[in-house]
Structure formats: C-alpha cells, structure tokens
Amino acid sequence: MTAEAAVVLCVLVAFTMALAGALLVVAAQIQCVDAARAGARAAARQDPADAVVTVTREAAPPGARVSVEREDGQVRVTVVAGLQVLRGLPLEVREQAVASAEETVGAREEGP
Secondary structure: OOOHHHHHHHHHHHHHHHHHHHHHHHHHHHHHHHHHHHHHHHHHOOOHHHHHHHHHHHHOOOOOEEEEEEEOOOOEEEEEEEEEEOOOEEEEEEEEEEEOOOOOOOOOOOOO
16 A cells, blocks of 8 residues: 555646646746737837847746848737756747837828
8 A cells, every 4th residue: 555655746846846837837827918919019009129128038938039030011929938947858938929009109201
C-alpha cells in the first residue's frame, strides 16, 4: 500500500505542476493578445511609434518583443513573449493584431 501511495503522490505532483505551467502559458497568451490589441489601437490613431511600443510593452508580459508595421492603410502589431515553464523547455507565445489606420484629424490635401 505504501508503494502505491508513493507512486500516486508523484503522479499528482507532476499533474499539478503541469496544470500550473499550462495556466502560466494561458495567462501570458491573454496578456499578449491584450497588448497587441492596445498597440494596434494606438497605432491606428496615428500615435508616434515610440508611444505605440510603450503602450504595448506596458500591457505585455515582462521581456516581450514588440514590432509595429504600417502598410497600405493598415497597422500590424506583433507581440512575442518567451516563457520558461520548465527548465530546458522554452516556450514562445506570439500574438498579433491588425487595425485600419484612421485619418489624421484636420489633415486635408490642399489643391492648386
């Protein structure tokens, strides 16, 4: 009976650690989604590039990499966060958000 209890206890500990690791990954994924969306909104409002990166990094997990691309009236913000769930098992969570760039308020083309 003692040997079976020891095996079951080890399995329960391993299962609990796996669940805790999975929760950390899901939490980081949610943070990356929120950060990418916040950055895309800021970029769509034509905020300066450094302000967009600052807003995105504030919402992202610590140490996340942020990239902002603008082309054809759209902005794309990508957030990549590296995680160490278990020693020797690096994971990378990547999310991106795309938004249409808004017209600059008060900007108009002047004719001849």
